Amino acid sequence: ETGVTQSPTHLIKTRGQQVTLRCSSQSGHNTVSWYQQALGQGPQFIFQYYREEENGRGNFPPRFSGLQFPNYSSELNVNALELDDSALYLCASSTQGAAEYFGPGTRLTVT
Amino acid sequence: AQSVTQLDSQVPVFEEAPVELRCNYSSSVSVYLFWYVQYPNQGLQLLLKYLSGSTLVKGINGFEAEFNKSQTSFHLRKPSVHISDTAEYFCAVSVTYGNKLVFGAGTILRVKS
Numbered sequence: 001e002t003g004v005t006q007s008p009t010h011l012i013k014t015r016g017q018q019v020t021l022r023c024s025s026q027s028g029h030n031t032v033s034w035y036q037q038a039l040g041q042g043p044q045f046i047f048q049y050y051r052e053e054e055n056g057r058g059n060f061p062p063r064f065s066g067l068q069f070p071n072y073s074s075e076l077n078v079n080a081l082e083l084d085d086s087a088l089y090l091c092a093s094s095t096q097g098a099a100e101y102f103g104p105g106t107r108l109t110v111t
Numbered sequence: 112a113q114s115v116t117q118l119d120s121q122v123p124v125f126e127e128a129p130v131e132l133r134c135n136y137s138s139s140v141s142v143y144l145f146w147y148v149q150y151p152n153q154g155l156q157l158l159l160k161y162l163s164g165s166t167l168v169k170g171i172n173g174f175e176a177e178f179n180k181s182q183t184s185f186h187l188r189k190p191s192v193h194i195s196d197t198a199e200y201f202c203a204v205s206v207t208y209g210n211k212l213v214f215g216a217g218t219i220l221r222v223k224s
Binding site (some may be wrong): 004006031033035040041042043044045048055056058090092094095096098099100101102103104105 | 115145147152153154155156157160201203208209210211212213214215216217
């Protein structure tokens with residue numbers, strides 16, 4: 001059984017650019033959630049996808065968007081990057097009604 | 112809306128000593144409760160969860176937590192810590208199991224030899 005994987009591990013972007021982060025869910029999981037963890041803080045819920053449909057969204061602006069694919073992998077897209085978007089982005093997968101299992105994260109730095 | 116307060120930002124403790132990491136939550140509805148651990152430069156690992164039933168929950172690595180509804184607390188305990196327990200610990204709640212975890216700010220546990 002493979003765990004949750006994320007790519008890339010690290011990346012550096014310039015303010016105003018766009019970025020795409022990727023997540024492969026754990027085998028058998030049909031639900032993916034994304035969280036943003038700023039330095040020194042707890043993770044904050046961005047949104048969740050269940051069977052390719054958005055299934056809940058946190059308090060993030062529309063420039064944060066996502067996709068879930070038929071194989072349940074997922075992408076997080078962030079447009080018009082701002083300095084405050086610098087954070088660790090965590091992906092978590094689960095089946096409905098089950099605990100979430102987290103990937104190692106992608107460290108995004110916006111300069 | 113739900114919120115989580117972790118009362119200590121850092122907890123230093125000597126190896127083989129007991130430890131308690133404190134967590135209080137606020138919610139107008141029933142919640143599910145979780146503790147996660149984050150080792151340096153890694154993602155979050157689920158330690159334990161409370162869904163219903165017995166208020167004392169046992170997790171991995173010898174950790175346990177007790178749900179206290181009247182005090183809206185879910186403190187994490189370990190009777191004897193090891194150097195390898197040095198990490199950041201996050202308490203979290205959710206209203207719907209498997210959706211939208213609300214996390215506290217974290218407690219860094221530093222185990223000293």
